[in-house]
Amino acid sequence: MKIGTNPAAAGAPDRRPTKAAMSRRTLVRSIGAVGALAALAGCTTSDEDPGRSVKDHTVPGNGGHDNTHGNGQHDETHDGSGQWNGSDQGDPNGDINTLTSKAPLPARFRAPLPIPEQLKPVRRTADTDYYEIVQSAATAEIIPGLRTEIMGYNGTFPGPTITQDPGRRVVVTHRNDLPVPTVVHLHGGTTAYDSDGYPTDFLLPAETYGTFPAMPAMPGMPAMSDPDALVSRLRRDYTYPPQPRAATLWYHDHRMDFTGASVYRGLAGFHIAHDAQEQALPLPKGSRDVPLMIADRAFAADGSFLYPALDATMRTTPGVDKPYANGVMGDVILVNGAPWPVMKVDAARYRFRILNASNARTYQLALDGSSEGFTQIGTDHGLLAAPLRQDTLVIAAAERYDVIIDFGRHKVGDEITLVNRLGSGSTAAVMRFVVARATKDTSSVPATLSGTTAITPSGSMTQRIMKFHRGGQGEWLINDQAFDPSVSLADVPAGSTELWTVVSDFHHPFHIHNATVQVVSRDGRAPGPYDHGWKDTVFVNKGEKVQLAIRFSTHKGRYVFHCHNLEHEDMGMMATFRIT
Numbered sequence: 351m352k353i354g355t356n357p358a359a360a361g362a363p364d365r366r367p368t369k370a371a372m373s374r375r376t377l378v379r380s381i382g383a384v385g386a387l388a389a390l391a392g393c394t395t396s397d398e399d400p401g402r403s404v405k406d407h408t409v410p411g412n413g414g415h416d417n418t419h420g421n422g423q424h425d426e427t428h429d430g431s432g433q434w435n436g437s438d439q440g441d442p443n444g445d446i447n448t449l450t451s452k453a454p455l456p457a458r459f460r461a462p463l464p465i466p467e468q469l470k471p472v473r474r475t476a477d478t479d480y481y482e483i484v485q486s487a488a489t490a491e492i493i494p495g496l497r498t499e500i501m502g503y504n505g506t507f508p509g510p511t512i513t514q515d516p517g518r519r520v521v522v523t524h525r526n527d528l529p530v531p532t533v534v535h536l537h538g539g540t541t542a543y544d545s546d547g548y549p550t551d552f553l554l555p556a557e558t559y560g561t562f563p564a565m566p567a568m569p570g571m572p573a574m575s576d577p578d579a580l581v582s583r584l585r586r587d588y589t590y591p592p593q594p595r596a597a598t599l600w601y602h603d604h605r606m607d608f609t610g611a612s613v614y615r616g617l618a619g620f621h622i623a624h625d626a627q628e629q630a631l632p633l634p635k636g637s638r639d640v641p642l643m644i645a646d647r648a649f650a651a652d653g654s655f656l657y658p659a660l661d662a663t664m665r666t667t668p669g670v671d672k673p674y675a676n677g678v679m680g681d682v683i684l685v686n687g688a689p690w691p692v693m694k695v696d697a698a699r700y701r702f703r704i705l706n707a708s709n710a711r712t713y714q715l716a717l718d719g720s721s722e723g724f725t726q727i728g729t730d731h732g733l734l735a736a737p738l739r740q741d742t743l744v745i746a747a748a749e750r751y752d753v754i755i756d757f758g759r760h761k762v763g764d765e766i767t768l769v770n771r772l773g774s775g776s777t778a779a780v781m782r783f784v785v786a787r788a789t790k791d792t793s794s795v796p797a798t799l800s801g802t803t804a805i806t807p808s809g810s811m812t813q814r815i816m817k818f819h820r821g822g823q824g825e826w827l828i829n830d831q832a833f834d835p836s837v838s839l840a841d842v843p844a845g846s847t848e849l850w851t852v853v854s855d856f857h858h859p860f861h862i863h864n865a866t867v868q869v870v871s872r873d874g875r876a877p878g879p880y881d882h883g884w885k886d887t888v889f890v891n892k893g894e895k896v897q898l899a900i901r902f903s904t905h906k907g908r909y910v911f912h913c914h915n916l917e918h919e920d921m922g923m924m925a926t927f928r929i930t
């Protein structure tokens with residue numbers, strides 16, 4: 351058994367960089383407090399305006415997690431101590447400040463739920479569907495009567511939905527019409543390294559916008575380059591081989607140091623992979639298979655997004671104003687880009703693909719007005735083996751749940767509200783469903799959904815420990831290192847399965863590229879109620895030790911794993927691993 355691998359040694363990089371990189375990172379953090387731009391002077395902490403009731407910091411009693419499977423309670427835990435799996439966690443959002451909007455908050459449950467446009471292939475060959483997307487600035491009316499400038503895939507937020515049919519390869523040609531570099535990552539995808547969206551693999555904008563070093567210069571510190579970066583200008587083809595399982599994937603920006611700002615401004619969309627086994631199931635389909643992208647934002651008085659960036663132009667200085675270094679949360683909950691929308695539904699079963707595309711906010715979703723709760727059928731990487739009744743769903747940034755809600759149990763006129771039990775005030779509600787029509791429903795939820803197999807941990811598997819910790823100056827580190835493209839923390843054989851233990855001192859959604867994950871244990875105990883199935887993002891609570899069985903794809907090359915709190919990721923909590 352290979353135990354206790356020292357990841358830094360195991361990763362033995364040929365090029366030891368880089369004190370310079372580390373100190374550059376440290377510098378970023380030390381200037382954090384003084385770098386706030388006048389443009390963002392409107393940002394306030396949640397404490398400054400108590401009238402807005404957005405201090406989402408307290409969740410009495412249950413610590414925010416629900417370990418029950420349908421007994422109607424939501425404050426029981428595995429050990430009955432009020433802690434989730436015994437870890438020393440509280441409210442996952444408790445140490446994160448909420449931005450307060452200056453724009454008047456819109457009335458809830460008025461805006462109809464938008465459905466992202468279904469992107470059509472521009473060309474199809476025997477085995478490949480070709481899509482084209484233009485990344486551009488645009489304006490959207492998110493708050494009624496106000497204009498919000500966004501960065502959008504095809505100028506929309508969310509971007510258009512890409513469908514990947516069974517056995518089909520997908521090639522998406524992205525054109526960057528924005529003034530800054532971008533990087534497209536297919537979150538949850540099985541992808542060759544050169545299409546995975548490594549953070550320095552820039553898709554550069556037009557030359558008129560100037561140069562963009564892989565890692566921008568800081569005062570007293572030169573810009574640094576990444577000699578291995580695969581850089582394109584203006585257009586780039588991202589190639590996605592047939593995906594191994596039907597799953598709710600999503601694509602979003604992954605630019606080095608600026609992912610938080612890019613995604614906040616709108617660069618996120620769904621990529622839905624199907625397989626033949628899933629398509630043969632009698633689950634709700636068509637207009638009753640609905641993606642829901644939940645994301646919180648705050649708005650300035652003129653309707654623009656409030657984001658406490660140190661550099662609002664996203665050109666030179668990464669990072670956010672110091673009060674938001676733990677993550678950026680807003681006081682407006684958007685679903686598919688609309689604030690607290692309402693959806694008129696048939697009295698029938700619906701499949702909802704719920705994605706938390708927020709930068710940092712964790713939600714505990716529940717249904718008010720329904721005693722049925724959710725029937726969870728899938729998670730990040732596709733269908734569970736069998737449906738699972740859930741009264742609530744705790745969803746951290748970047749996680750997905752596929753659920754069935756059966757409105758057929760309701761009368762026309764019933765209102766069912768999707769609420770957030772980790773929120774308060776404006777963030778306690780998410781959206782509403784109104785049963786509008788009686789109908790015939792031929793769908794059903796079969797007792798067996800997919801042929802997932804549990805990984806049995808074995809002594810022959812390499813074990814590694816990945817420590818997600820804050821450094822002495824408040825920086826975000828993995829195994830005591832800030833992200834450095836030239837250092838691999840793990841070189842793993844293609845197709846192998848390893849056991850990683852993620853140790854955390856804060857609430858961190860762990861995400862790994864080009865691999866699929868099963869939760870083996872939390873603090874040495876059984877996995878939690880939301881750990882079923884194959885995942886790519888696993889919520890690790892404060893003080894927890896989560897053991898993961900990670901199966902790497904057979905695509906070789908360099909990839910990253912990181913925290914999916916985007917402000918943590920941008921400020922160093924990311925690492926390279928190599929599939930060899």
Ligand SMILES: [Cu+2]
Nearest residue numbers: 858913915918
């Ligand atoms: Cu984190």
